Amino acid sequence: MSTTATTPVPSGTFARHSYFWRRLHSLTGIVPLGAFLVEHFASNGAVLSRTPVESYGNTVKFLNSLPYVLVLEILLIWAPLAFHGIYGLWIAREATPNNRRYGWLGNWGYLFQRITGAIVLVFIVWHVWTARFAGVSLPDHPFLSYSKMAAQMLNPWILAWFLVGITLVSYHFSYGLYLFAAKWGITVSPGARRNWGWICLIIGLGFTYAGIASALAFRGIHIYPMR
Amino acid sequence: MPANTVRLRIKRQAGPQAPPVWEEFEIPYRPHMNVIVALRDIAENPVTRDGRPTSTIAYEANCLEEVCGACAMVINGRARQACTALVDRLEQPISLEPLHRFPMIRDLQVDRSKLFNDLRRVKAWVPIDGTYALGSGPRQSPQDQEQAYPLSRCISCGNCLEVCPQYNTRTDYVGAAVINQVRLFNLHPTGKMHRAARLDALTGPGGIQECGYAENCVKACPKDIPLTDSIAAVNRQMVGHLWGKALGR
Numbered sequence: 185m186s187t188t189a190t191t192p193v194p195s196g197t198f199a200r201h202s203y204f205w206r207r208l209h210s211l212t213g214i215v216p217l218g219a220f221l222v223e224h225f226a227s228n229g230a231v232l233s234r235t236p237v238e239s240y241g242n243t244v245k246f247l248n249s250l251p252y253v254l255v256l257e258i259l260l261i262w263a264p265l266a267f268h269g270i271y272g273l274w275i276a277r278e279a280t281p282n283n284r285r286y287g288w289l290g291n292w293g294y295l296f297q298r299i300t301g302a303i304v305l306v307f308i309v310w311h312v313w314t315a316r317f318a319g320v321s322l323p324d325h326p327f328l329s330y331s332k333m334a335a336q337m338l339n340p341w342i343l344a345w346f347l348v349g350i351t352l353v354s355y356h357f358s359y360g361l362y363l364f365a366a367k368w369g370i371t372v373s374p375g376a377r378r379n380w381g382w383i384c385l386i387i388g389l390g391f392t393y394a395g396i397a398s399a400l401a402f403r404g405i406h407i408y409p410m411r
Numbered sequence: 412m413p414a415n416t417v418r419l420r421i422k423r424q425a426g427p428q429a430p431p432v433w434e435e436f437e438i439p440y441r442p443h444m445n446v447i448v449a450l451r452d453i454a455e456n457p458v459t460r461d462g463r464p465t466s467t468i469a470y471e472a473n474c475l476e477e478v479c480g481a482c483a484m485v486i487n488g489r490a491r492q493a494c495t496a497l498v499d500r501l502e503q504p505i506s507l508e509p510l511h512r513f514p515m516i517r518d519l520q521v522d523r524s525k526l527f528n529d530l531r532r533v534k535a536w537v538p539i540d541g542t543y544a545l546g547s548g549p550r551q552s553p554q555d556q557e558q559a560y561p562l563s564r565c566i567s568c569g570n571c572l573e574v575c576p577q578y579n580t581r582t583d584y585v586g587a588a589v590i591n592q593v594r595l596f597n598l599h600p601t602g603k604m605h606r607a608a609r610l611d612a613l614t615g616p617g618g619i620q621e622c623g624y625a626e627n628c629v630k631a632c633p634k635d636i637p638l639t640d641s642i643a644a645v646n647r648q649m650v651g652h653l654w655g656k657a658l659g660r
Contacts, residue, residue, distance in 0.1 A: 206620035278581045279623065285488055286574050290626030294576060297623075366624050369647025372640055 209271050210367050212264040213360045220261055221357055225391060228398040231330065234410050236401065241327035248323040269305040276301065293359055300356040307349035330402075337402035350395030358388025415440045417449055418460070418504035421468060427515045435460040435504065446493035446505065447472045447482060450519075470519035477633060480568035483510055484519050490573040492633050510573045523569050529585040530567070533612040535592035537602040549600040562595040562641060564634040571628035571638055583617030587628035590619055591641040597648060610645075610652045619645055 227247065233239035250256060276298040283295050314336065316322070322329050336342045362384040365371040371380045397408040416437050424431045437460040438452045450470050457467045472482040475494045482493040485508040487501055498505065513521035539545065551559070571587040572578045578586050593609045596602035613619045619642065628638040 200616060202616060203614040203618055203620040275623075278579070278621075279576050280579045280581075281576050282574065282627075286627055286630070288625075288627060288630050290624070290630075291576070294623050294625030363624050366639070366643045367622070367646055369643050369645075369650055372643040372647060374637070374640065377639070377643075 205271060206275075207367070209268060209275065210360075210364055212268045213357070214364050216260040216264050217268055218357055218360070221353065221391070225394050225398070229394065231333075231398050231401045232406070232408055232411055237327065237330045240330040240333075244322055244329040245326035248326060253323075265308065269301075269308070272298075272301045272305070293362075297356065297359055297363070300352040304349065304353045304356050307345070307353070311349065334402045337399060343399065343403065346399045347396060350399060351392050354388050354391035354395060357391065358384045361387065417444070417498055419449060419453070420504045420506045421453075421519070422506070422508040423468065423518050424509070424515055425466075426517055434465060440498070444498045445475075446484075446486060446496040446498065446501075446507065447475060449498060449505070450493070450507075468519060469517040478566055480566035483568040483570050483573070484508065485510060485573070490570040490631050492568060492570070495633065510569055512573050512575070512578050513569065523567075526567055526569055526572065526586070526588065529589045529617075530592060532615075533585065533589055533593050533609050534605050535589065535596055535609075537596060537599055538605055539601065551600050555598055555600075559595055559598050561636055562591055562598070565591060565595075565636055566634060568633065570631045570633060574627040574631040576625050576627070577621050577623045582621040584621035585613070585617050585619075587622075587632075587638040587642060590622070590645050591636055591638055594641040594645050594648075597645075606648075607652065610649055613645065613649065614653070619649060 227243045230236070230239040230243040247253070279294075279298055281291075281295045281298075283291050315333070320328050320332055322332065337346065362377075362381050365380050366377060371377040393407075397406075400407060417440050419436045419438070421434050421436065422431050423434050436453050436458075438449060438456075441448060441452075447470075450468060450472070454467050457465050459465050470482070470484070470493070472493060473479040474481075477492050477495045480492075483490065484493055485491075485506075486493065486496045487506055490510065493507075496505075507519060509515060509519045510521050510523075513523050513525065516522050565588055567588060569588070575584070575586055577584045590613065593613060597606045597609060622642050624639070624642070626639050628642075629636075629640075632638055
């Protein structure tokens with residue numbers, strides 16, 4: 185050890201307070217974004233009804249009837265989404281992956297979490313734009329929700345894009361749950377991480393199934409029994 | 412290839428700025444030889460496989476029994492200690508590269524100062540200096556001893572840092588070895604007295620938050636230290652510590 189190399193310490197607000205921002209990033213992924221994902225997938229289950237136009241419309245109508253709905257949307261969805269997405273890209277930029285050399289499972293998980301995060305961000309921005317802002321206003325016309333979404337799903341390319349988005353967001357969220365437990369010191373022992381990993385896998389598969397079931401139902405394909 | 416020789420491909424670099432070049436060597440086989448023995452034999456007669464005299468290869472090694480940590484390098488694509496890399500168990504030609512994550516000095520020798528500076532940054536020691544004899548410290552429970560021993564086996568070789576995708580100049584991350592030392596010394600009855608200072612140091616730039624939990628460190632550790640447990644355990648200490656700082660203990 186000949187030299188006392190002085191490594192440049194990253195400066196700037198984000199670097200100096202990176203503990204706070206990293207943990208906020210980790211937390212926003214679970215609450216509120218993960219919690220919203222649960223709500224969103226459950227609400228979309230309304231399409232599994234035998235009368236999907238009414239059920240789906242009623243769900244959209246109910247959600248838009250919530251008091252302070254715009255404040256809730258901004259504070260619980262858009263702001264955390266923008267932060268988690270943009271800061272997530274910043275984190276991904278710092279990565280120096282070495283998967284070809286070290287092909288361990290966790291190392292692939294590390295790489296996929298960054299890749300899926302980027303793809304999911306693109307998907308969500310597109311989805312929010314086309315479903316919430318472009319075209320007919322669903323808060324004003326909730327009972328057009330079904331036909332608006334069904335029109336999208338009729339295009340096989342858009343349907344495929346939805347299936348990709350649903351699968352990747354389910355993966356990103358469930359692996360995020362696994363990582364959250366380690367980063368907040370919940371799963372300290374290898375056994376705890378292994379068990380929690382299995383639970384996260386089941387949660388991820390459950391989300392993927394539920395999301396795909398709803399998307400396909402718009403095409404009249406039912407992989408889940410109609411209610 | 413005759414069975415009584417050993418072939419090696421070595422990535423060489425004359426200095427930090429020099430371009431890397433691969434050189435191939437073929438040396439006589441010795442029973443039970445390891446990579447350090449091979450490097451020593453090349454040093455005795457630094458001639459490449461095609462008979463061209465070359466400069467001696469710079470490398471670090473000391474204890475030859477996987478205790479000092481000095482001889483970490485990338486052998487056949489994997490970060491490990493050269494002293495415990497037995498030629499009999501390696502596919503030939505054996506490729507040797509320096510660790511990539513540390514500043515290059517020459518050939519297989521790198522500057523691991525950052526690791527030692529980071530250990531200093533987190534006060535990875537037990538404070539005993541004073542103006543008078545402090546007497547014996549509190550006893551450590553057998554349970555804590557049992558937990559501390561595996562953590563204490565760290566040889567500061569840097570293999571966990573070499574395989575870590577977050578250990579780079581962009582993050583300035585301290586890495587698994589340093590976080591494990593924080594866990595070790597926070598467990599020590601006298602070391603506990605610096606617990607808060609160590610945890611504070613780990614919330615600074617390059618602190619524990621930079622861990623991406625790829626879990627490569629624990630796979631690469633030659634001493635089987637439960638590094639991913641240590642990171643999670645220190646994360647737990649951190650939550651309690653910062654909660655206490657914000658709202659009172």
